[in-house]
Amino acid sequence: MNLVFKFGTKDIEFTVKYSNRKTLAIEVEPSGKVNVVAPMGVSQEEIIKKVRSKAAWIVQKQYEVKNINVNKINREAVNGESYLYLGRNYTLQLIDDKTIKKIQVKLFRGKFIVTTPTKDEVKIKEALEQWYREKALQKICDRVKYYRPFFNKEPKAIKVKEQKKRWASCTSKDELLFNWRCVMAPAYILDYIVVHEMCHMYHKDHSKEFWNMVSDVMPDYEGRKEWLRYNGIKLDL
Known part of the structure; x- marks a missing residue:
């Protein structure tokens, strides 16, 4: 209607x-x-x-x-390109290895090390995205657990999804859905996103009561909120 x-x-x-x-x-x-x-x-x-x-x-x-700035930053899957993780830039290093079947990604000594049997940029980016998704879920679950003592209820589920134009959301069933790109943002911003959505388990709107609850958990939330406002969803591969 x-x-x-x-x-x-x-x-x-x-x-x-x-x-x-x-x-x-x-x-x-x-x-x-x-x-x-x-x-x-x-x-x-x-x-x-x-x-x-x-x-x-x-x-x-x-x-x-x-x-809001929703422009993508298009990065190439080539040696020397920089990729973000928790607010820091890491240089990409590609290692050719025809003996393996699956592309391997790891963060090691300040570099993204990608060992790959192919030079297909699409496949390399898919492997990087999968790495980000796994790290995002791990980090977000850790932060939800950290802030759990501030709340007397817990999320029904925590999921990492493809969300082009939002950082996260909370469903009517108290499922917390996060953009996998969250893990590219600085750690203190990731914390704000987590707290924001956990407060939505109680208040589905952005009422005064909602913001009071966010403030009780994170008194300096306004500066973090402004970071999101000015950066928007512009973090990408």
Whole structure:
């Protein structure tokens, strides 16, 4: 269902889905599209009233996602190219080895060492991505475990996925989904992303209560939040 209301001279259109949740949740996608999840039985008039009360926040969020830098940094799979891991650049070193069948990737003495039987750049990048995915899941699980004492509930699942335009998300079932590129960001930024999504297990929106909870766990979160705002999803292979 699509609904719309006027905020000043701007029409704010949004889609509505109903669920068994108790409160109304508003999400602004990276494209600027507005999605609302409402409790069963709530009237259209009540939904519009509640969404209208968040109109200023919605407009600001749409402005932010419109201006976020989502440009890829296209790296080549060649000797000497640099690749990010936890905020640091590491030089790529390719080693030809026709005796192996599968490309091997490891971080060793400040370098990404890729031992490969092929020079196919697509296959080398696929191997690098798989390495990032494995490291991302490992690091994220470690950080969730670290911050677990701050929360009296735990995620139903932790998954690493392909998410081109967002760092992470929390589902209605409290599953935490992370962009595998998170592990390219500095460690203190990764921590913020983890805490942010863990707080979404309690508050599905970005209400005052949500930010108060983030602040209780991570008092200096605002500086980390700004890093994400200005860098956007521009980390890539």
